[in-house]
Amino acid sequence: xxxxxxxxxRVLVFPGFTFLLFxxxxxxxxERKIEARMQNRMGPSFTGPxxxxxxxxxxxxxxxxEEITPNDSRKYIFRFxxxxxxxxxxxxxxxxxxxxxxxxxxASFGGDLIFVMALISVANFLxxxxxxxxxxxxxxxxxxxxxxxxxxxxIPLFLLALAPAFLAGSLTIATIVDSQWIPFVVLAPWxxxxxxxxxxxxxxxxxxxxxxxxxxxxxxxxxxYSGGKLAFLKFARDVQIVFGSSLITVLFLGGANGPVFFGxxxxxGTLWFVLKVVVIIIISEYMTVLFARLRIDQIVKANWKFMLxxxxxxxxxxxxxxxxxxxxx
Amino acid sequence: MANNDINILKVLxxxxxxxxxxxxxxxxIQAGGGKHRDALKALLEVDEKTAxxxxxxxxxxxxxxxxxxxRTSNAFATIQCEVPKDKxxxxxxxxxxxxxxxxELEVTDLLGVVFVGHxxxxxxxxxxxxxxxxxxxxxxxxxxEIKFNPPSTEDVSLSDDRGLVKIVIGPHHPALLEPExxxxxxxxxxxxxxxxxxxxxxxxVEKAAESKTYLQGVYLVERICGxxxxxxxxxxxxxxxxxxxxxxxxxxxxxRTIILELNRLHSHLLTLGHAGLEIxxxxxxxxxxxxxxxxxxxxxxxxxNRVISSSLTVGGVRRDIKETDIPKIKATLAALRKKIPFYxxxxxxxxxxxxxxxxxxxxxxxxxxxxxxxxxxxxxxGVDIDVRKDEPYEAYGExxxxxxxxxxxxxxxxxxxxxxxxxxxxxxxxxxxxxxxGGAYRVKVPRVVPPGEAVNRVEAPRxxxxxxxxxxxxxxxxxxxxxxxxxxNIPAFLKTAIGENIADVPPNFVSLxxxxxxxxx
Numbered sequence: 001x002x003x004x005x006x007x008x009x010r011v012l013v014f015p016g017f018t019f020l021l022f023x024x025x026x027x028x029x030x031e032r033k034i035e036a037r038m039q040n041r042m043g044p045s046f047t048g049p050x051x052x053x054x055x056x057x058x059x060x061x062x063x064x065x066e067e068i069t070p071n072d073s074r075k076y077i078f079r080f081x082x083x084x085x086x087x088x089x090x091x092x093x094x095x096x097x098x099x100x101x102x103x104x105x106x107a108s109f110g111g112d113l114i115f116v117m118a119l120i121s122v123a124n125f126l127x128x129x130x131x132x133x134x135x136x137x138x139x140x141x142x143x144x145x146x147x148x149x150x151x152x153x154x155i156p157l158f159l160l161a162l163a164p165a166f167l168a169g170s171l172t173i174a175t176i177v178d179s180q181w182i183p184f185v186v187l188a189p190w191x192x193x194x195x196x197x198x199x200x201x202x203x204x205x206x207x208x209x210x211x212x213x214x215x216x217x218x219x220x221x222x223x224x225y226s227g228g229k230l231a232f233l234k235f236a237r238d239v240q241i242v243f244g245s246s247l248i249t250v251l252f253l254g255g256a257n258g259p260v261f262f263g264x265x266x267x268x269g270t271l272w273f274v275l276k277v278v279v280i281i282i283i284s285e286y287m288t289v290l291f292a293r294l295r296i297d298q299i300v301k302a303n304w305k306f307m308l309x310x311x312x313x314x315x316x317x318x319x320x321x322x323x324x325x326x327x328x329x
Numbered sequence: 330m331a332n333n334d335i336n337i338l339k340v341l342x343x344x345x346x347x348x349x350x351x352x353x354x355x356x357x358i359q360a361g362g363g364k365h366r367d368a369l370k371a372l373l374e375v376d377e378k379t380a381x382x383x384x385x386x387x388x389x390x391x392x393x394x395x396x397x398x399x400r401t402s403n404a405f406a407t408i409q410c411e412v413p414k415d416k417x418x419x420x421x422x423x424x425x426x427x428x429x430x431x432x433e434l435e436v437t438d439l440l441g442v443v444f445v446g447h448x449x450x451x452x453x454x455x456x457x458x459x460x461x462x463x464x465x466x467x468x469x470x471x472x473x474e475i476k477f478n479p480p481s482t483e484d485v486s487l488s489d490d491r492g493l494v495k496i497v498i499g500p501h502h503p504a505l506l507e508p509e510x511x512x513x514x515x516x517x518x519x520x521x522x523x524x525x526x527x528x529x530x531x532x533x534v535e536k537a538a539e540s541k542t543y544l545q546g547v548y549l550v551e552r553i554c555g556x557x558x559x560x561x562x563x564x565x566x567x568x569x570x571x572x573x574x575x576x577x578x579x580x581x582x583x584x585r586t587i588i589l590e591l592n593r594l595h596s597h598l599l600t601l602g603h604a605g606l607e608i609x610x611x612x613x614x615x616x617x618x619x620x621x622x623x624x625x626x627x628x629x630x631x632x633x634n635r636v637i638s639s640s641l642t643v644g645g646v647r648r649d650i651k652e653t654d655i656p657k658i659k660a661t662l663a664a665l666r667k668k669i670p671f672y673x674x675x676x677x678x679x680x681x682x683x684x685x686x687x688x689x690x691x692x693x694x695x696x697x698x699x700x701x702x703x704x705x706x707x708x709x710x711g712v713d714i715d716v717r718k719d720e721p722y723e724a725y726g727e728x729x730x731x732x733x734x735x736x737x738x739x740x741x742x743x744x745x746x747x748x749x750x751x752x753x754x755x756x757x758x759x760x761x762x763x764x765x766x767g768g769a770y771r772v773k774v775p776r777v778v779p780p781g782e783a784v785n786r787v788e789a790p791r792x793x794x795x796x797x798x799x800x801x802x803x804x805x806x807x808x809x810x811x812x813x814x815x816x817x818n819i820p821a822f823l824k825t826a827i828g829e830n831i832a833d834v835p836p837n838f839v840s841l842x843x844x845x846x847x848x849x850x
Contacts, residue, residue: 039615137496141518141831207681209609216832218503292681293609295832296518 067227074133081130092119131221142220156311163191180254207291245280354405380701383812384432386440428701507845538809560789568798571783581645596790607835645771686741690825690837704792709743711736716788740840813847
């Protein structure tokens with residue numbers, strides 16, 4: 001009985017749903033604040049101390065707004081795509097060992113890295129469907145751009161995610177984290193850099209912010225959305241960013257590994273994990289602020305001409321090192 | 330190519346045109362009965378930089394006057410012809426000068442002159458519901474008697490018969506700050522065609538000016554455009570002064586120059602930042618607008634108003650510059666000058682910015698001449714026209730400054746013209762402050778203006794701004810014609826957007842520095 005209660009607590013409260021919800025909002029706030037300060041603005045400042053409650057306020061506000069479903073839209077897909085995208089991403093997050101073990105204890109299985117990566121593709125495809133079902137020219141173009149972008153960048157992302165797998169000698173996330181007594185960012189920094197850039201494209205952040213280019217396609221696939229559905233679509237995007245950063249943390253920065261000074265190991269693990277996620281978010285936000293948005297043809301070209309060959313090279317290099325050099329050290 | 334030795338008077342005399350030197354620019358050419366095309370051809374033959382600045386339509390009682398204002402590299406001519414009111418038809422000149430297409434459409438809408446052979450006739454400025462046969466700029470027009478047609482209930486098709494998708498940019502769209510519509514036909518992501526429609530905020534300023542006194546008119550025309558308000562005021566005031574034959578005191582000329590350059594400074598900084606927003610470079614936008622703020626404060630200090638300065642008047646300026654303010658202005662400008670190298674480097678070297686701006690919206694020099702574009706758009710394509718140099722007004726003749734010309738013709742070149750002009754503007758203001766003459770800053774002028782007409786050109790931040798003012802001897806003008814720079818620059822966008830990516834539409838468009846409040850008047 002106590003085991004079941006413990007499971008429910010883990011899934012619903014910590015480190016499950018509620019914790020992830022607040023972590024997402026916290027990361028959103030960090031993102032907005034950093035972007036604003038780098039651009040000489042204030043950023044959120046009024047809701048809560050330094051505006052920390054602003055993402056929550058925005059979410060609640062959107063939930064109270066009127067929802068409009070266009071007549072020509074595919075009603076069911078239009079309605080459920082944002083919800084599914086959101087849940088798939090939260091589900092994927094549950095496989096990452098946030099406090100040392102994954103959210104559902106013993107859920108980790110051999111090859112779950114591939115499963116989690118596949119979930120990102122599914123989530124992206126749901127975002128595409130949300131735009132495609134709205135039957136609006138802006139949404140259609142935005143959706144087509146989502147598809148073009150993630151189809152291209154999924155391949156290098158998979159290849160690059162294999163680098164830590166080879167270093168750890170396993171496709172299981174838990175094993176990858178456990179074998180990082182030296183974080184893999186030290187052993188394979190090239191893969192880390194390429195992974196961050198590819199992740200930036202996967203998360204549709206500047207300079208890869210093409211599906212959302214407001215000066216071209218208004219809000220892209222989100223154009224027809226309003227009210228609660230928009231809230232979930234926006235939230236799905238924020239969860240996606242947290243998920244991306246968490247994946248980088250798990251694969252390259254040693255996840256929840258870190259010194260434990262006193263008390264519960266799980267709390268310290270969570271602290272290290274969140275700190276590492278925040279560092280990744282700061283790096284990614286730095287890139288967002290520094291570059292202009294590129295064009296879709298430039299992005300596609302950059303992918304097939306540079307990212308793909310580079311990720312193959314990075315994989316070969318990592319395998320070579322993992323097989324012949326590192327075992328000797 | 331320097332064409333300064335061409336004397337259009339001799340050319341026209343040799344071809345037996347009826348000319349009046351010194352009237353409406355350098356020369357007025359009487360060319361009734363279809364001879365307007367011959368006169369234009371004669372000018373086009375001798376000077377490649379011949380371009381139609383504007384076409385003014387004017388109600389002359391039984392006839393309608395159609396005046397073609399033509400600029401050449403060193404002169405400004407007006408080809409005058411008249412058509413009877415009951416059968417107002419005239420041969421088009423769009424085959425000679427493609428850039429005249431919009432001007433002809435406007436005259437058709439507002440005065441009912443039909444240009445035979447126009448490639449794309451139709452409503453342009455007036456709403457689609459406007460009744461046939463009612464022309465607002467004719468003197469017998471009665472606003473109270475307009476009966477609008479019911480709006481069309483047809484569904485607007487979003488794709489054409491070839492299956493191409495029509496993306497409507499505007500009247501409300503995040504890329505456009507003002508209401509105008511461009512229906513962009515796209516094949517995948519490639520633009521196939523662009524249909525413009527303006528007139529969403531047409532306020533009839535030209536008509537309204539006829540019922541205001543000249544002094545009231547200054548405030549009216551200032552409100553045509555919030556950003557380049559002083560340029561509009563200067564253009565109007567100078568035209569009236571030309572009719573009055575008033576000589577403005579030198580101090581007023583210098584103060585006007587300072588106000589005009591402050592206008593240019595904040596307008597250019599605005600566009601340079603706005604371009605960043607259009608290519609998804611928000612940081613650039615925030616930085617430029619932060620540094621634009623002190624210029625707005627300077628405008629307020631010099632004129633008393635932050636945006637619409639209202640500081641010009643017929644016969645001078647309304648407010649003197651205080652001696653104690655001069656060091657403050659110089660300090661602010663020096664602070665801005667320090668930041669220029671950083672921004673210049675951004676525009677010249679930032680790779681992602683260059684990827685989005687270089688080779689986008691390339692307008693060749695030949696097309697720039699044919700389409701009669703003005704200002705930074707022309708100068709970015711290697712056409713060296715700048716009214717401040719070609720026909721110096723106010724104190725520009727006495728102030729040394731460089732004319733910025735780039736030859737690449739793309740979006741990047743147009744933005745760099747503005748970037749360099751920011752620096753020149755700072756130089757001009759500093760020079761003007763150092764050499765500010767003493768004496769009166771305004772002279773008294775009569776309220777009633779003697780009969781006469783005048784044309785005037787001013788280099789607004791967006792390019793050549795043209796005014797035609799006709800007085801009938803009362804306190805109210807008979808006709809005020811305004812041709813704003815954006816109106817002349819839109820054809821460049823329509824030409825260059827075709828065949829490019831839809832993502833190139835916003836940066837290309839913003840590189841014209843479009844102002845639709847100006848265009849609609």
